[in-house]
Amino acid sequence: MGSQNKTVILDGAMGTMLQRSGMKPGQIPEELNIDRPGMVIDVHRKYIAAGAQVIYTCTFGANRKKLRNYVVSQVVAKAIENARLARGHQDIKIALDIGPLGEMLEPLGTLKFEEAYELFREIIEAGRGADAIVIETMTDLYEVRAAVLAARENSSLPIFVTMSFEEDGRTFAGVSLETFVNSIAGLGVAGIGINCSLGPLQMYDMVKKLVEMTDLDIVIKPNAGMPRMDGSYDLAAPDFAAGMEKIQKLGVKYVGGCCGTDEAYIRLLAERVRDQEVAPRNIRKISGVSSATRFLQSGGIRVVGERLNPTGKKRYQQALIDGDVSYIVGQAVEQVDGGADILDLNVGFPGVDEAGMLRRLVKEIQAVLDTPLQLDSTRVEALEAALRVYNGRAIVNSVNGEDDSLEGILPLVKKYHAQVIGLTLDKRGIPDTAEERLAIAEKIVRRAADYGIPKEDIYIDCLALTVSSQPEAAMETLEAIRLVKKQLGVKTVLGVSNISFGLPNREAVNQSFLTLALYEGLDLAIINPNSRPMMEAIRSYKVLRNLDGATEDFIRCYGNVEEKSVPEKTEDHTIASAVAKGLDQVVKAKVRQLLGTMDELAIVDRELVPALDQVGRDYESGRIFLPQLIKAAGAAQAGFALIRDSISQKGRDSISKGDVIVATVKGDVHDIGKNIAKVMMESYGYNVIDLGKDVEAADVVRTAKERNIRLVGLSALMTTTLDNMRETIAELKKEIPDICIMVGGAVLTEEYSREIGADYYVKDARADVEVARKVFGC
């Protein structure tokens, strides 16, 4: 929009002007396009007369969630027509204005990413007659991504995106300028910027940062200052224009006004800066991996957690097969607590729908952690499914030197603006020498460049081979890292643990190899962050290299060990007292001792269960708190895990007392009660299948059928979702007439649970155990 390198004037607020023209309270502004077109056209004309060169259509909230009396296509078409009428034959561009949907997206809300995409698509398809698309006033990066993808895939118009930041430099959703730019600037948009929330003065420092971060055109549309008590804004038009001139001088191409600005503001702004040269910018583009709220600039040493990978991990494999998301997310959290900066995520295992599972886990993990992800697959459809729903900028792990791999995956990396790992292998396998690996790396870098993927976004993996079978392998890998760094100027990545395969004391070997690789310039170390020696190697290397903050980090991690409390002594406790106090280590030690002398089932029946029962009675009588009950259950569960292992080692059947599904019903995002019920039942030895929160009735029914389930627990915390609970119960009873259903949640009562067809009402955290006992008879 607009001629090269001249400052372009955007319009001012639409809502402010409509209110002054007599828009009634409660009126949906977008519907005025149809009800009172003259009012909307008049606003456009005033802005054009004031000097605006781009006008935004009156479609900010023209989506299916907000419109009441008309459908989206009607309103959008009429809005564009109104803008055209106002424009006449003048050289004015019309921008299709798209604001937030007004409903919270997952994970905090219940609106799915895919639904958001469809809502935006509807607007964009109806708005093809505009000259550009502006997505503005956004606070949620996920919503921005849905809107941008919908715009790119359903229109060829240039796309401009602006988000609203608070004075602390973050949006309400915690998005920073860095995470915004890193994720969106490369997503095929023409311009990027900031609007609303603040005035030009509060925005100045942010704009100064922004103009350096990206080479895209910048769009700035602030409010008329900050709001006052009476709802007006504190900057008069001349002060606004003066503030905006300073902003324009930073190299901003598109300038206009948001809430509180009118034609007077735009006129004074146009008088000062219209058609002036856009000032040159000192651009130092940022590049790295990011989530919605955390950005990691490429170039530092980063720990990539390796444990979300089925190779050699039985428990993880089982979790993938069972769809046991909470175990997997728990593993993710544990790695981040251990020190992972990035998490590798691999779900490739026979019998697992890789695309579906990768997409699901991306959503589940980013709902809990702000740690960026490295999506580990060689299947195009799995990578695409995951990249689409990833909220930020991911690393794709990986391509190799084969044409098929490069041609299949690099276009995805480009489209979704990811970074990519290139493995130095091809159909011949992994070359023996460093020079041959360099040659493959060169090919990968060249082919990436053909797709428009710059060197900064590539990590080369020189691959570690097992040193016990190939004694020269370690040094060859290190040499390859050195060559690749020096000759290609790319970043490197390495899965370190392979090196020691087949050797005793593997961690010692891994640790030494890691230090050597870091010295050769390794950037991303794929390791187990819960291995103490590996993290010690990383942290001490950073200290020795005198990296920023390394010493502080080292002292923080290792400086206060003496302050840690003395561990409880096993001999001071019985199983009952250890369970009661929630001491999982002591419970485990006790169980281990007993396993030598007692039958597994006897330990459960005579020790763990009575201990838990006592805690349960204490809870019911109000002697202990809910968190203590949960801790006790967790400790008993730890003992149970040992007993299970012991039984499976002896090749006997598992001792699960029965399978139970738990789920929080569709529409409800409060899942604490469900989580507690799960822990309680698990502590008593029931196998709990946790379907999560906001679960469709059909998913509950399908899982119940597949797994021959006899007992289902449903929770809902809000009155508004009780209907969904009723519906889920009805579906279950229809499909599986003899199934037992227990329900719990704040707003439920015994009476109401009967009314909606449940078999049992669970009044508190422990009542579910009593129901399970009745249903399974044990």
Add this chain to the structure above:
Amino acid sequence: MSHMNLRVENISRSEILKYLHYAGGDIPADMEAMIARATEEVKESARAKYRYVEKAKDARELEDILLGRDIELLLASSDRVLLMAVTLGREVEMLIRRQAFSNLAYSVVLDAVASAAVESLAEDINRELEGKYAPCHLTERFSPGYGDMPMSVQGPLLRLLNADKELGIATTAGHIMVPRKSISAILGISRLPQSKRVPGCEGCRLYADCEIRKRGGSCGKPK
């Protein structure tokens, strides 16, 4: 109209204990430690904001908000009303969510502390408004979902406060406020003194999820 950032300073301890279903007796050291840690973490991670607007009771935009007999009774002697909303922000939400995967017991404590924190903030704002509107009196706070007021009032109420843009509060399709640790409410401004808190469970804001009441008991406090 006013809106601003808030710092979470004081979180009522009795409120925290109530959310944890405390029924009297000793509080063990590990519980005390969890509560202390959770209090610090909630204070640190909160990005609290609030906003209120004053309207005439018969203003047209209140037509789809002042629904039900209960609010009519509450506002019987008021001709002006205040609408307010306060939120702890999303960060606290994420904190609770993350801990649910690594330390569920602690997550429950965080949840209780956060609930108490937003409640304490609402109380602070209430007090401030009482000062501001003296010598007039304010009625009790009344929220969508109380008594016979439908939850669907949440949307129009938040829209009037411009809560999505100014506070970052949105709703789900089921009218649940997100971030969850948010309170929205209506208060009447009256020349007449207002009776505070209806004694007994029915007038209590914890009525719906009170474990003590569900067990057939009562905390005995006039809430």
